[in-house]
Every structure is written in structure tokens, then in C-alpha cells.
Amino acid sequence: MADLSRLGVAIEDGDRDLAVELTLGAIAEGITPQAILDAMTGAMDVVGDRFQANLIFVPEMLVAARAMKEAMATLEPFLVQAGIRPEARAVIGTVRGDLHDIGKNLVAMMWRGANIEVIDLGVNVTAEQFVAAIETHHPDLVGLSALLTTTMASMRSIVGTLRSIDLGGARIIVGGAPLNAEFAAWIGADAFAGDAGAAVAVARQLLGLATGPGGSNGPGIGRAVQ
Numbered sequence: 001m002a003d004l005s006r007l008g009v010a011i012e013d014g015d016r017d018l019a020v021e022l023t024l025g026a027i028a029e030g031i032t033p034q035a036i037l038d039a040m041t042g043a044m045d046v047v048g049d050r051f052q053a054n055l056i057f058v059p060e061m062l063v064a065a066r067a068m069k070e071a072m073a074t075l076e077p078f079l080v081q082a083g084i085r086p087e088a089r090a091v092i093g094t095v096r097g098d099l100h101d102i103g104k105n106l107v108a109m110m111w112r113g114a115n116i117e118v119i120d121l122g123v124n125v126t127a128e129q130f131v132a133a134i135e136t137h138h139p140d141l142v143g144l145s146a147l148l149t150t151t152m153a154s155m156r157s158i159v160g161t162l163r164s165i166d167l168g169g170a171r172i173i174v175g176g177a178p179l180n181a182e183f184a185a186w187i188g189a190d191a192f193a194g195d196a197g198a199a200v201a202v203a204r205q206l207l208g209l210a211t212g213p214g215g216s217n218g219p220g221i222g223r224a225v226q
């Protein structure tokens, strides 16, 4: 009998092979794709909480996210068959002038792990590229990352441009080591997330989605005041 808690632990531990094997086993036993997905996203909530609490660090979070990605790829055709769709869609990118993408990639992985579809625009993304992606993909979230004090200005200018167009209700989340909640509020973002775990909790808060089993509003979350 498939044990979904074992699947969760395999993802938390970053054991890709076991995560895929347990996913296949659960599918073969007829466990619903939704229940399997819930076990996976719950595991990523736990990972996010541990990361925020400094109980694990970037390498552990990366291996967990990779295990999640592979297990998700296994589950995806069954989710599609069952008509289960991502709960939200996000566009994310590192802002113009900035080539740092490790943190942004982590946020993208964690969002995917939280059943948010992510369109990743990469690095050095201009305002025009963000606008084009918003017009094409109609996201619920727009994520901007900046790692340099110099590209904080670029972020401000991009958010200014985004505020001048019809975002279709999309909310703007910003993050990156040199930023804080005050800066996020000042440039007109909806929220700041201090790390990839917080990015999931903040996204859920902004979108009014249910908080996962391990998803608490831990440290690192800053809501920008408009």
C-alpha cells in the first residue's frame, strides 16, 4: 500500500529516485492525482519552513526541489487527465542589468512545488520583456529578483512601468538580498519575500490560496504597504 507520507519524506530528503518510485506506486494503486500532489506540495512547504528557520540551506533546498520536479513530471500526465490545473500562474525574472539567477531559480522551483505554473524569463529582463510576458501569459503573480544595489534602481523603474499598464489583477512580488519590505513598498510592489520559502507563503497570501500543511507565515515575509 502506497504511503504518501513516505513520498513527502523522499521529497524533503531530495531522494529523486525514491520520490519517482513512490509516485509511480501511488498512481498504480489508484490514489488520486490530487492526493499525490497534495503530499508533494506539503513536503515543499516543510522544506520552505525549514529553510526559513535556517534548519536547512540552499543545497538541501535545491535537491528537494529537484526531487519534487521529477516526481511532478511523473505525475503531470495524470494531473492533466484528471483535469487538475495549477492554482495560479507566475512570470518571474531577474531585472535588467543583473545576471544573478540562483535565488530566482530557487523561488521559481518553490513556486512550481506549490502548484504555481511559472514562466521564467531568465536574467537581465527589461520592462518591455516583462510587459510582453504579462500580455501573453496573463499571470496572477509577477516576480522580480535583484541581487545588486545598482539593479535595485532598475527594479524600481520596471515596477513603475508595470504600474502604468493593465496588470489584469496580477500582484507584484520582489526579492533579493539587498532589498527589504520598505523598499518594496516604496517602489510600488505588492510584497517583498526574504527567501524562497517566504516567496511561497507570500504568494499564497496575496492570491488568497489555502496555506499548505507546513506553510506558516514565518520570518522573511514582508508585506509592502501601499
Ligand code: B1M
Pocket (backbone or CB within 6 Å): 058, 092, 097, 098, 099, 100, 101, 102, 103, 104, 106, 107, 142, 143, 144, 145, 146, 147, 148, 149, 150, 173, 174, 175, 176, 177, 178, 193, 194, 195, 196, 197, 199
Ligand atoms: Co555576484 N555579487 N556579482 N556573482 N554574487 C554578489 C551579489 C555580491 C554581494 C558579492 C560581494 O561583493 N560580496 C556583490 C553585490 C554587491 C552589491 O551590489 N551590494 C556582487 C557583485 C558586485 C557582482 C559583480 C558586479 C562582480 C563583478 O563583476 N565585479 C557581477 C555582476 C554581474 C551582473 O549581474 N551584472 C557579479 C557576478 C556574479 C557571478 C556571475 C559570478 C555569480 C552569479 C551566478 C549566477 O547567479 N548564475 C555571482 C554570485 C554567485 C554572487 C554571490 C557570491 C552569491 C549569490 C547567490 O547566488 N546567493 C553573491 C555574494 C553572496 O550572496 N554571498 C554575489 C545564493 C542565493 C540562493 O541567494 O540570490 O540572495 P539569493 O536569493 C535568495 C533571496 O535573496 C531570495 O530568495 C533566494 C533564496 O532564498 N530571493 C527572492 C532572490 N530573488 C527573489 C525573488 C523573490 C523572492 C525572494 O520574489 C520574486
